[in-house]
Every structure is written in structure tokens, then in C-alpha cells.
Amino acid sequence: AQKITQTQPGMFVQEKEAVTLDCTYDTSDPSYGLFWYKQPSSGEMIFLIYQGSYDQQNATEGRYSLNFQKARKSANLVISASQLGDSAMYFCAMREVPNDYKLSFGAGTTVTVRA
Amino acid sequence: NAGVMQNPRHLVRRRGQEARLRCSPMKGHSHVYWYRQLPEEGLKFMVYLQKENIIDESGMPKERFSAEFPKEGPSILRIQQVVRGDSAAYFCASSPNTLRRETQYFGPGTRLLVL
Numbered sequence: 203a204q205k206i207t208q209t210q211p212g213m214f215v216q217e218k219e220a221v222t223l224d225c226t227y228d229t230s231d232p233s234y235g236l237f238w239y240k241q242p243s244s245g246e247m248i249f250l251i252y253q254g255s256y257d258q259q260n261a262t263e264g265r266y267s268l269n270f271q272k273a274r275k276s277a278n279l280v281i282s283a284s285q286l287g288d289s290a291m292y293f294c295a296m297r298e299v300p301n302d303y304k305l306s307f308g309a310g311t312t313v314t315v316r317a
Numbered sequence: 318n319a320g321v322m323q324n325p326r327h328l329v330r331r332r333g334q335e336a337r338l339r340c341s342p343m344k345g346h347s348h349v350y351w352y353r354q355l356p357e358e359g360l361k362f363m364v365y366l367q368k369e370n371i372i373d374e375s376g377m378p379k380e381r382f383s384a385e386f387p388k389e390g391p392s393i394l395r396i397q398q399v400v401r402g403d404s405a406a407y408f409c410a411s412s413p414n415t416l417r418r419e420t421q422y423f424g425p426g427t428r429l430l431v432l
């Protein structure tokens with residue numbers, strides 16, 4: 203069964219607008235961690251933001267925020283004030299016990315920011 | 318503080334040859350993970366190593382693939398007798414420990430092309 207589902211293969215957003223990338227996950231473990239990574243066209247994987255399952259508040263890192271809805275098992279990434287440099291592939295990932303060193307990734311969402 | 322380093326960045330091999338991919342973790346990181354990314358897909362876990370120990374190789378094909386992380390030197394992912402299906406991006410990540418909140422930092426990846 204797919205642990206991480208990203209249903210949006212591609213999205214377009216206007217520069218300076220906000221964009222929400224969907225991520226739903228599947229786990230029976232009460233303790234887990236959720237991550238978002240950015241992969242620009244150059245190919246490297248850049249860590250963006252982390253949310254723990256017991257964290258009381260939604261994580262934020264600069265223009266990135268995570269809309270964590272535990273009951274719905276969703277962890278959507280919100281990028282505010284989009285910039286041209288935000289054009290990239292974005293991956294949602296999860297770690298769970300046991301073997302909580304192992305990241306499970308979704309298929310990714312391509313974001314293209316238009317000027 | 319240098320990030321995770323991988324070399325080569327691009328590697329071309331003919332079917333039947335061997336591919337050796339190297340990964341130097343971030344300074345102070347003793348945990349190394351290898352992931353594979355097939356075209357148009359998310360990353361898939363292959364193997365988790367600590368110095369001189371393979372902790373989990375459940376994601377690595379049983380044949381032709383091996384990994385090591387010696388006491389001195391980089392971690393090596395070795396693929397013997399490569400086939401076209403091995404063409405992919407191979408990412409190495411490292412972390413200082415395996416606490417759930419701890420982020421895995423990725424290297425730039427090695428793009429392997431098998432002709």
C-alpha cells in the first residue's frame with residue numbers, strides 16, 4: 203500500500219501568490235514524522251520543513267508552512283509569496299516506527315511559477 | 318561545514334560493467350542512507366549503514382548490489398554487471414543519529430546511465 207500520496211502531478215502558480223501542495227499519508231503508528239523536500243532541476247534534494255505527529259502546532263519555516271490535519275492524515279505544504287526560484291519538484295516523505303530511519307517518499311508534485 | 322558529497326555526479330556504464338558510487342557524509346554524521354530515484358518517481362530506500370555495519374539493506378536488490386561504510390573513507394554503493402534498468406539517480410543522505418526529528422541531509426546524487 204502506498205504510504206505517501208501526492209495527487210497533483212503538476213501545478214502552475216503566479217509569482218507572489220501562495221500555492222498548496224497536497225500530501226496524504228497512511229500509517230497505523232501513532233508516532234511518525236513528516237518531511238517536505240524540494241528538488242530543483244539541478245537534481246539535489248533540499249530539506250524544507252518537518253512536522254512531528256505529536257507536535258501541537260503546525261510547522262513553519264520562512265515562506266513554507268505545513269498544514270497538518272492529523273485526523274485526515276494530511277500534511278499539505280503551503281508556499282507563500284511564490285518566487286521564480288520555487289519552480290521545482292516537491293516531495294512529501296514520512297518516517298514511522300519501526301525502522302524510523304527509513305523515509306518513504308511520494309511521487310512528487312512539479313510546481314512551475316509564472317512571472 | 319560541507320554538506321553530503323557524492324561522486325561522481327554523472328556516471329555512464331555499458332551493460333555488464335561495474336558502477337561504484339561514493340558518498341561522504343556531513344562532518345559529525347555517522348549514519349548513511351542510500352536511496353534510488355527512477356525517472357518520474359519518488360526516492361526509494363535502499364540501505365542504511367553505520368560505520369562498518371549494514372543496519373538495514375531491505376530495499377536493496379539481493380543480487381549485484383552491495384554497500385559498505387568503512388571505518389575510514391566514504392560509503393560505497395557498488396553495482397556489479399549493470400543492466401539498463403539500473404539507470405537512475407542514486408542519492409546518499411546522512412544524519413548524526415536516528416532520532417525521529419532528525420533530518421536526513423541529502424547529497425547532490427549520482428546519475429547513472431547504463432547504455
